Amino acid sequence: MSRYEEDLWIITRDNLVALMEVFIKTREVIAPVRGHGEEVIFYPIESIEDVAWDWQYVNAVLPPKRFFLPQTEVMFEYRYDNGYKITPRYDDRVRMIFGIRPCDVNALVFLDRFFGGGSLSKKSPDEEPLFPDSHYIKRRANTFIIAFGCHQPGENCFCVCCDGGPFLEEDYDLQLTSMNGDYAVEVGSARGLKIIYGNEHFFHMASSDEVKELERIKEDALNKFGDTCAYVSKAIRRVTEAKVDDSLWEKLAERCLDCGGCSYVCPTCCCYNIVDIPLSEKSGIRTRTWDSCAFAGFTRIAGGEILRSDKKDRLKRRFFHKLSYQYIEKNKRHGCVGCGRCITTCLGDINMPSVVEAIRKQKVTVQAAATLRHEEEI
């Protein structure tokens, strides 16, 4: 357990509501709100009334990555007036994200490393991170995280298999866990502790029984996953060593609709395109927008040639990126946090557990073994 501070605090629900009302007045608060029907989405709230509480949802249908990497974001404005003048646009709003689940926090940690430049190959370990992404970093640094631990996994959750949850051990500011009608509050950062000390009248120190109770809840939550099992480690080895026969990707490709939904709902997918939008003859904006390696046009080069034109190669690419040891080494974890959104979204049933399962059941064929031998010879 690497909490920032070992003390456990308790806040009653009424006090939490009162505290949130203070926050809503002083910063943008993003929280799960009810959309249509049962669905819950992350959205900036104006009143605590709008919030969906932790027992009312397992997770939002879309990950909160759009608050850090918006679907379309303006990078800078350009204007021509006897020469070009460029004005960068940064989003430095002070924000708080309330009710984010551990899997999505772990996905943000993944993105922090990636956009921070820590994933890129360095010539020496002392070298500064390469090309940190100031747009992402500013948003992330200005966003306070109040996470909700998960008591009850949803039907598609498999975070236990991916070190994505159901509780956080680090990388949050505050982690709340529902307990006997109140909330246990774990402190994960200096700024988390500052919130407690700045609003001490809302919190009280947990008793030793309550500390034990939280441990029990956490253990209980783990047990609720039952026999949920995504055999990720086997898939990692097979993908890393190129031991997956192409016939598997061919079969999956028959079911892939090229829709890119998997990438859009994935909390760690972050490929983007860069697009200029003229606003007048002499001015305009440069934007970046979400993109997906599932799209055929993703690898189009000047002249029109598409380098990864075969759908099976694109699927292979996607799962290589998520699972191979080569990427794990760069990102310090594999690219799945077990949120299960790809299961909900993909119409062709191509998702992390199903692909991992298919890889598990595939025998290493002569062709795949030959590829491997060939690579060893190199």
Add this chain to the structure above:
Amino acid sequence: MKDVYFPDIAVIDNIRNETGDVKTFTMRFKDPDIQENLTYRSGQFFEVSIFGIGEMPISITTSPSHKGFFELSVKNVGLVSGVLHGLPSGSEVGIRGPFGNGFPYEEVFGKDLLFVGGGIGLAPLRSLINNVLDNRDNFGRVIILYGSRTPGDLVFRDEFKAWEDQPDVSTLVTVDRGDEKWVGNVGVVTTLFPKAGIESKNAVAFVCGPPVMIPFVIKDLLKLGFKEDTIISTLERHMKCGAGKCGHCCIGHKYVCVDGPVFSYREMKAMME
């Protein structure tokens, strides 16, 4: 923190027609400090912006030994390159970079160098060739083999003689199809190999050209005794960010924009689509 997406403004000072669809643009950064402090390696590239149209990655064709300006040779094949081709001298563009790893340079001191170029692929090689020739004593024998489809597709024609005039440099040029005025070699670039007297023993080969050319050249280089890591080439991708983020140039676990675009044949072989 420097914003990697923020372009600096450069001015086009001169435009030279190389062929019917290739132009060489001489540029300098508008801010003299940026121009003054520009350092790069041959084989690195810039992201060139035409505001309102978009960005494209273009290799720097000037030798790092030439100061005060830089040149980009651009073939008119796409949206941004098409608009750039229509711009007059004095126009402003955005420039980000330099990006990418660049060719080995100090690492090949004392070696014989073989350059094999095809078409516009001579542009990145030209940067290295001129840097090598500006520091001639650091290298052994230099052989430059260059081919294009027709005589009209040859780029940097004015420089071939200057290269040839340097001590211990041979420059051989060929075209796939000659015309009535062409008296030089006819045939693909590998047909020059027997004529060039290549010794692979202490040599490194740099190969840039259209994707169709590369495998044939590599096959013949291996036959001549070049090792997989003494054959150096570049990979073409649409690198949109240059910073290893946007994902468009990934091959296997390599980002062509950061880990490349220069790779040895040994590295390229181990990469999978």
